[in-house]
Amino acid sequence: AQEVKGIGFRTADQIAMSLGLERNHDERLTAGVDFALLQISQAGHCCVPEDILVKEAAKLLLVEPGEIALHVSALIAGNSLCVEDFHGMTLIYPRHLYYAEKRVAERLLLLKDRAKQAPNEDYDGIVAKWESRSGITLAEAQHEAVLSSLMHGVLVLTGGPGTGKTTVVRGMLAVLEAQGFKILLGAPTGRAAKRLSEATEREAITVHRLLESTGGTEGAPLFMRNEDHPLEADVVIIDEVSMMDISLMNSFLLAIPDGCRVILVGDVDQLPAVGPGSVLKDIIRSATVPVVRLTEVFRQAGESMIVINAHQINRGMLPDFSSSIDFQFAEINDSDAVAQAIVSLCCDQLPKEGFNVSYDVQVLAPMHRLVCGVENLNKLLQEALNPDADGKTAIVGANQILREGDKIMQMKNNYTKGVYNGDIGFITGIDHGRVAVRYPEQDVIYERGEVEELHLAYAMSVHKSQGSEYPVVIMPLISGHYMMLQRNLLYTAVTRAKQRVILLGSKAALNTALSNDRTKRRYSLLAERLVGEEL
Incomplete structure (x- = not known):
């Protein structure tokens, strides 16, 4: 079902069921197991214990776990899936990840x-x-x-x-x-x-x-x-x-x-x-x-509170906010007030200090949802930094409006266009559903059906910021994001900044992030x- 462009598994499944496909049809069970494995790999895993795969696929397909377990065994027997037994645990792999993992080990040991x-x-x-x-x-x-x-x-x-x-x-x-x-x-x-x-x-x-x-x-x-x-x-x-x-x-x-x-x-x-x-x-x-x-x-780096505090965070200790402008914490306990403070920083305070907000400032959020999540902050910052105006072209996407002048991110690898997941650009024009984007290395035209690959990037997730540096990093810390408040997430965020880190939110959320070093084992x-x- 994932092979049908633009149609997810659930939609394809609904259509197939409405056309009379039996709930326990082999092709439906195979597609469901494949989709469950896809979701598991998207969560960062190369493989998964068989019982977890069976449970996830049964929940997805509304079929008895016993029936799924039998089908998984048949897929293994037919070489559609790969399996390893490790200390009494049966681990199921998609074929491509099984062979990728094996070859990485073989090549490293050889080289x-x-x-x-x-x-x-x-x-x-x-x-x-x-x-x-x-x-x-x-x-x-x-x-x-x-x-x-x-x-x-x-x-x-x-x-x-x-x-x-x-x-x-x-x-x-x-x-x-x-x-x-x-x-x-x-x-x-x-x-x-x-x-x-x-x-x-x-x-x-x-x-x-x-x-x-x-x-x-x-x-x-x-x-x-x-x-x-x-x-x-x-x-x-x-x-x-x-x-x-x-x-x-x-x-x-x-x-x-x-x-x-x-x-x-x-x-x-x-x-x-x-x-x-x-x-x-x-x-x-x-x-x-x-x-x-x-x-x-080293001494030179040690003069930067960003470097000192990054190492403090990595040890689970409270950063020092007292001694310089380059590492700040604004204690604000209301999420709406945090969001408004971020907008105010980007529209007022930082531009007055000479920062070009589009290029120098990046808002990083722990999660996509809630008032201080990526989605809402992007809407607020777009409205403040690139509002609708006469003569400015726009295109309506699934959950966003993209305007000429918007800062955007490429959300998946597009090998044909030579743009990759995480690339940042600016929309230079929109014409009859086609969107022109200027990236640092090239200009790219997106057809109407490809626009879903673009997302506003005034705010982005910490994960998407990896490998980048920005003069200024702004990060909300609210208790509503407790699921993602982890030490390595905060550490990754602050190490993106070259000149200034501004954290806004509650001390409770900050302490949660510092104390939570239980990164999920993949x-x-x-x-x-x-x-x-x-x-």
């Missing part, structure tokens, strides 16, 4: 021992020479990381803000280039790639561009670069790896030639990828590839596969 040897094996001397030439003295962990880049086929570098990941990556580039290695740089999003490029003064592109995307669909992208046509490189460095899901990591590793080094850089304490898997966390947890974790915050066996557990 870590196959690195092309560096011509000069005086590794300490190479690093010392770079330090002397660049006038940089690396801290112990930083030195270990640069050294490790010369020694290992796969390396993970992780650390929070201000710990010097950028300095380390620059050092890695210098010593690896000095060995004559060809290096490619990438990141999961255009914004993260741009930041990497600015930090290293070298070209960095998205993983999709690196792999030469040629289209395909959301679940099955097509890439020119693969096992048969691998990347031409001796080293590939990817930043913001916490954002990579299992499918993208699989496509990436399949395109790495034997002997090529892979360096994965990211902050493991941030939110995991929107898609299935906790790839970076699982690789680190497996302890099967070398990992360098940077923990020391169902995946990547770490276990890397360790070589019997499955």
Whole structure:
């Protein structure tokens, strides 16, 4: 049912039932199980215990769980689904995620021992020479990381803000280039790639561009670069790896030639990828590839309250709001008042201070619903920043009106147009249902049926902000969002800001976020596969 463009499973199911399809028809049961698995993977899981899948599908289809269990067994027997038995738990996988997870483990274990040897094996001397030439003295962990880049086929570098990941990556580039290695740089999003490029003064592109995307669909992208046509490189460095899901990591590793080094850089304490898997966390947890974790915050970064408070938050401690303008908390206990205060900041206070609200300021909300959720804040901010006016064209979408001049976000990967989930642009024109959008790299025209891929972006979810930086971040903290008030969500939000963080809401909501470090474990066996557990 998901294959019918524009028709969800529930609508297709209603139509089929009204045409007389039996409730327990095999095709209906298969579609229902597939849809339940799709929802489970959209929640971040690669697999799911059989009993949970049966319960979810039975609820969806209004069919007895026993009947669903029999049908799931038949789908496994017919190779439509994959299964692993793990410590007495039966885990069900969609086929593509099962093979993606297996291949990621296989490729990492293969690549870590196959690195092309560096011509000069005086590794300490190479690093010392770079330090002397660049006038940089690396801290112990930083030195270990640069050294490790010369020694290992796969390396993970992780650390929070201000710990010097950028300095380390620059050092890695210098010593690896000095060995004559060809290096490619990438990141999961255009914004993260741009930041990497600015930090290293070298070209960095998205993983999709690196792999030469040629289209395909959301679940099955097509890439020119693969096992048969691998990347031409001796080293590939990817930043913001916490954002990579299992499918993208699989496509990436399949395109790495034997002997090529892979360096994965990211902050493991941030939110995991929107898609299935906790790839970076699982690789680190497996302890099967070398990992360098940077923990020391350096003096220059330590002068920023954003960096200091981000580390406080990560430890579950209350941020310091007393000493500077760059990290503020406005205690407002009424949700409507919080929403109005956000509008006032964007329309009045911040523009007076010289900030261009469209480009410099991003509102990040923990959830989509309620007064201080993404949906309502977007409506309020659109009305305040880009109101309806004579001669201004508009188009009505499902739950929103899009106007010429609006700040928007691409909500899913569109491989044909070369725009990806999370890309931000501005509407430059609307004509007969067609919408023109200006992105930093290109202008794109959307036909009437494609407009649903766009969403207002004055406010966005914290998840959608990953890999980006903004001069100013504004975040509501209200108790109504308690379901999503987690420490790693707050940490991810504040680490998006370069100059100022403004939190508005209740102290109770802030304390809930700080104390809640129970991040939901995602169902995946990547770490276990890397360790070589019997499955």
